[in-house]
Amino acid sequence: MDPRTSAQDVMRCDLCETAVVQMHCDTCLVNLCKACVGEHFSADFSTPHKIVDFKARKSTLIYPNCVSHDVESCEMYCNECDIPVCNTCIASDQHLGHKLLKILEVLSKRKEKIMKDRTELNETIYPTYQGIACDVEERLCLLQKEYKKLSTAITKQGDIWQREINEFVNKLKSKTDEMKNKQLETLQKHFDEVKQKISDIQDEINSIDVALNSTNISEVFSILSPVDKYRKLPKKIMFSVPKFSPNKIQEDHLYNFNPGILEEHEYNLITKSESPEAGSFPPVKQLLDQPETVTTIDTGYRNLYNVACLSNEEIWTSGNGSILKLFSINQGSLLKSITAKSWTRPEGIAVTKKGDLVYTDQFDKTVNILKNEKIEEVIKLQNWVPSGLCSTYCGDLLVTMYIHNKQSKVVRYSGSTEKQTIQFDETGKPLFSFGTYDNFISENLNLDICMTNSETKEVAVVSQAGKLRFRYTGHTIAPKNQPFSPRGITTDSQSHILTADYNNHCVHIIDQDGQFLRYIDCGLSKPYGLCTDKNDYLYVAQQFEKEVKKIKYLK
Structure with missing residues (x-):
């Protein structure tokens, strides 16, 4: 057929090159028409040709040729010699007493x-x-x-x-x-x-x-x-x-x-x-089909806002007023109460790598640390107001801050020394659109910085160097069918990003690239603050229920 007048020719017989292919030799991998099958057989009688319909080509297993007897195929395998053997080999004394297996059994194990x-x-x-x-x-x-x-x-x-x-x-x-x-x-x-x-x-x-x-x-x-x-x-x-x-x-x-x-x-x-x-990665864990509540802790606040894990046994909480409370997770009992410096509630709380509690004070624009039962001022701001904060894997502090209704930024501190400011993208546009007090922040295992903005209703994720990776604005079908309303944010050992959705009474789980994975609800009501412990249990602070729920969501 003339290729200039046809887009595609049919397949032709490899021997006569004129007739349409109908058969196939699985041994020689040759396409044949029915008329040429006999000619192909007669060309080499020593070869056991396997002729099949063309549609069933490559369906016949090709056994290896014996290294000692070229013309024979090996259908058995000598376990002691670790080689395929033919019937002639088996009949000889070479493999006498050896354990012989069908080669297809060995093939299955090898595969x-x-x-x-x-x-x-x-x-x-x-x-x-x-x-x-x-x-x-x-x-x-x-x-x-x-x-x-x-x-x-x-x-x-x-x-x-x-x-x-x-x-x-x-x-x-x-x-x-x-x-x-x-x-x-x-x-x-x-x-x-x-x-x-x-x-x-x-x-x-x-x-x-x-x-x-x-x-x-x-x-x-x-x-x-x-x-x-x-x-x-x-x-x-x-x-x-x-x-x-x-x-x-x-x-x-x-x-x-x-x-x-x-x-x-x-x-x-x-x-x-x-x-x-x-510089390594943890074992892979799968999401549970149905997350389950392990325990519930009554905090006694009128409104509960934040939770931070001190360990797998203890959590810090903050709510309305200036009292910070430490609870036993297993007992649900109050272990300690600390009064913040100013009358206003701590906006953000976190636990450092050394186990010290840090919190932001919007009234006097400070970041403070609790050491030896005493509160010490770590950072003092002038025009900016601190909001959320987290402790990083390398021991730094990431602090979100804002000028009301104008702008927001994230600043990295080593102690009281400013190391990095993240505010604008490569074109000079703001990464975080509005200045608002309700910002939460967390660092992922891959060192990405994850920040929520309740005003713009999004999660912004930037790399360690401050380059925008993606923005997450919620999933199409939320449990309560309300607009995405992010509050607290945390991450786990699988680099999942977990965000509280206040109006939909649930927690979103997305992967490190911003792809939605699933919801966690477990009967949640107005979830606000979030944190995870080293065993990947999730802790959810419910604002009006005054409770912290401990939830298992990974296998």
Whole structure:
């Protein structure tokens, strides 16, 4: 048929090249018309041709040829010799007394083993390497920014120094650039190696898929398990930027400069993680079909707003008024009451990595910490009003703050030192639209920063570097069919983001990329504050019920 006048020709016989294909030889993988079947048989009588209908092609298993007897196929397997054997081999004394199995039984077990390897590669090792690549990419970006800050500090100090030391300043910057380039080169090389590993793993998975889909048994037996090669993960390279501490000009000492270093730390597979600090991931947990309430704690507030886990046994709460209460979870009993500094209620509460309670005070615009039964002021703001806060995996504090009805932002603090401000996107537009007191914040396991805004009715999620990842505005069919009304927010070991939906009396669970997974209701009423403990139990503060519900939602 002329290809110029037809979009597609029919398949033709491989022998005569004119008749339409009707049959297929599964042994030789040759397409045949009925007239050419006999000719194909007569061309090679030594081969056991398997002729099938063309639609049933590739349905016949191809047994491996015997290594000792070329013309025979192996339908048995010698367990002691670990090789396929033919009937002639079995009749000989070579395998006398050996345990012989049907090769199809061995094939089934071998496929099962390969499938397990593929599952581990696909579900454990490959995602781990992807996580490592993201981690290294984030560190590359952060390293650039930290060195930019360092270079700016040096330049500023150089402007203060007299002209006669300008040459010395330039040498110092040159030394900094040299160290930066060396570290960037090392980290970039590490990143490229990880990406190559990811590509290699994908190739291994593709090869396994091809073998598993093939009817050629030899292809299955040719697969060598690649898992051991990739189980040993690459070293985790950490960077340390030089510390620049300017001093007054002296003859023998102009500056303090501690060189930065690159450190190596071990990565772990996603099934072996214990903490985010190790650069690893926790075991995979599935969502329960039906979440269940484990216990309920009556707090005694007129209105209950916040809850924060001190441990798996104790929770802090805050409500109307200035009293902060510590409860035993299992006993439901009040363990401690602390009065905040000002008369107004603490807007946001959190527990630091060291186990200290921190809270925001909107009346005097402070962030305070409870240490040894005493309240100490950590941060004092001027024009901005603090609202929500959380403690990060690295020990920093993330604080949401606002100027009423004007603007909002998130500031990262190390102690009382401001380290980072997140307010605008790459085009200069505000990331958080309105200034409002009802903002809650949490950090995800992948170091994303998650913030709710009850005014704009959305959850905004930005990366550690402050780049917008996505906005979540609720799911189409809410339990009470009311507009999305987010309040408290928290995360768990699976990088799920959980948000209280005040008007729909439920909690939304979304994944780390903003995809809705399910609702948790469990008879909730006006849920406000949220937190999770280390065992992934969810605690929900119900405003008017004055109760905290402990909920199990993961298997």
